[in-house]
Amino acid sequence: DAKTTQPPSMDCAEGRAANLPCNHSTISGNEYVYWYRQIHSQGPQYIIHGLKNNETNEMASLIITEDRKSSTLILPHATLRDTAVYYCIVSSANAGGTSYGKLTFGQGTILTVHP
Amino acid sequence: DAGVTQSPTHLIKTRGQHVTLRCSPISGHKSVSWYQQVLGQGPQFIFQYYEKEERGRGNFPDRFSARQFPNYSSELNVNALLLGDSALYLCASSLYYSSGYNEQFFGPGTRLTVL
Numbered sequence: 001d002a003k004t005t006q007p008p009s010m011d012c013a014e015g016r017a018a019n020l021p022c023n024h025s026t027i028s029g030n031e032y033v034y035w036y037r038q039i040h041s042q043g044p045q046y047i048i049h050g051l052k053n054n055e056t057n058e059m060a061s062l063i064i065t066e067d068r069k070s071s072t073l074i075l076p077h078a079t080l081r082d083t084a085v086y087y088c089i090v091s092s093a094n095a096g097g098t099s100y101g102k103l104t105f106g107q108g109t110i111l112t113v114h115p
Numbered sequence: 116d117a118g119v120t121q122s123p124t125h126l127i128k129t130r131g132q133h134v135t136l137r138c139s140p141i142s143g144h145k146s147v148s149w150y151q152q153v154l155g156q157g158p159q160f161i162f163q164y165y166e167k168e169e170r171g172r173g174n175f176p177d178r179f180s181a182r183q184f185p186n187y188s189s190e191l192n193v194n195a196l197l198l199g200d201s202a203l204y205l206c207a208s209s210l211y212y213s214s215g216y217n218e219q220f221f222g223p224g225t226r227l228t229v230l
Binding site for chain 2: 034041042043044045046049085087102103104105106107108
C-alpha cells in the first residue's frame, strides 16, 4: 500500500471549516483514499473514502487532486466534538474485485478544535 | 443495530501468561480484522479473517493467533505475553464487497496491560 504523509497537528476554530491535507504521491490506480478518525481511547471511526472523484457525505467532503497524489478532508463546520486524530489511509483492492481488509495507519493529524 | 462488540474491555495479565480476546462483528458482516495500537501510535494490522479462513497477516510473531467461528465472531489469542504486548486491541468488521473498497467498522477495543 502507498505511504501517506500528514501534518502532525492542526488547530481550527469552532464553526470554521477544517481542511486536513494528505500526500500520497505513490498511490497506484486501484488504491482508494480512506479517512478515519479516532477520538481519545475509542476505536477509529470511518469518515469517507474516494478513488478519483470528490466525495461528500453527512460528515465531510473529500477532495482528491486530478493526479491523485494528494487529498484534503474538509469538515465544513468544525465542532469541539471533532477534536480527534485523523488518519489518511491508502488501501489497495484486489484487482479481481474482492477487497482486502488491511488498513495501514500512520501517525495521523491531531486536530484540535478551539471554542 | 448493534455495532462491533469486544470483550473484555480491560484486562491485566502478567508476563508469560496467555490471553484470549473476543469480537462480535456487525450482523451480516463476514470479515473480521484485528489491530494492535500501542500508546501514541496508529493501529497496526495483525490479521484478517473471512469465512473462517485467514486472508491476511501483519508482521507479528507466531505468539499471535486468531480464528473465526461459523457465526463470524472471532478470537485473538496471544501466548507468552511480553510487556510490549500492552496495547489497545481493536477489532473491525466489514462486508466483503466485490466492488473493490472495504469500509471497516471498529469496536471500542480491549485494553490489555501486561505487568
